[in-house]
Amino acid sequence: MTPTTPDLCDAFEGRVQVLEPRFRPFGGRAAFSGRITTVRCFEDNSKVRDVVATPGKGRVLVVDGAGSLRRALLGDLLAQKAVENGWEGVLVHGCVRDVEVLATLDLGVLALAAHPLRTDKRGLGEIDVDVAFAGVAFTPGAWLYADANGVIVAADELVPPAA
Numbered sequence: 001m002t003p004t005t006p007d008l009c010d011a012f013e014g015r016v017q018v019l020e021p022r023f024r025p026f027g028g029r030a031a032f033s034g035r036i037t038t039v040r041c042f043e044d045n046s047k048v049r050d051v052v053a054t055p056g057k058g059r060v061l062v063v064d065g066a067g068s069l070r071r072a073l074l075g076d077l078l079a080q081k082a083v084e085n086g087w088e089g090v091l092v093h094g095c096v097r098d099v100e101v102l103a104t105l106d107l108g109v110l111a112l113a114a115h116p117l118r119t120d121k122r123g124l125g126e127i128d129v130d131v132a133f134a135g136v137a138f139t140p141g142a143w144l145y146a147d148a149n150g151v152i153v154a155a156d157e158l159v160p161p162a163a
Helices: 005-011 046-052 076-084
Strands: 016-018 032-040 059-064 072-074 089-096 108-114 131-133 136-138 143-147 150-154
Touching: 005 016, 005 143, 005 150, 016 136, 032 046, 032 089, 046 059, 046 076, 059 131, 059 143, 072 108, 076 089, 089 143, 136 150
Parallel strands: 032 059, 059 089, 072 089, 089 108
Antiparallel strands: 016 150, 032 143, 131 136, 143 150
């Protein structure tokens, strides 16, 4: 049985950061976890497109879109590409679109809101840089755990002790 985020918080108190509860689930996978890869961008998802086109097995993409609620940084095409490349999930500090399709994909997707407008494509943004939002610092290579209870981040993989 996979431990829940409350189980992990109890077992690893002091080793986890807990995100403020601002994010809504949009993906077809309710729980996901993995090593963090980051993208920092603002209303331009070019770097998100670049990253989901790479192998994502065991990884979660954290997108810091500065909390913009004016354009969607992830839609059905990029989410499908993430599924095809084995990504576990995507956490977007911003918006997503095509939510009816996102809900059918085997991908965890958390975002602030839905928005129908796509982004500009200017090739702007940064990959694998430290980002921070919702009270948590995200370092590439750290671990993210998400389920219906919330999202937590730890510097290392959390392996609960045997019962």
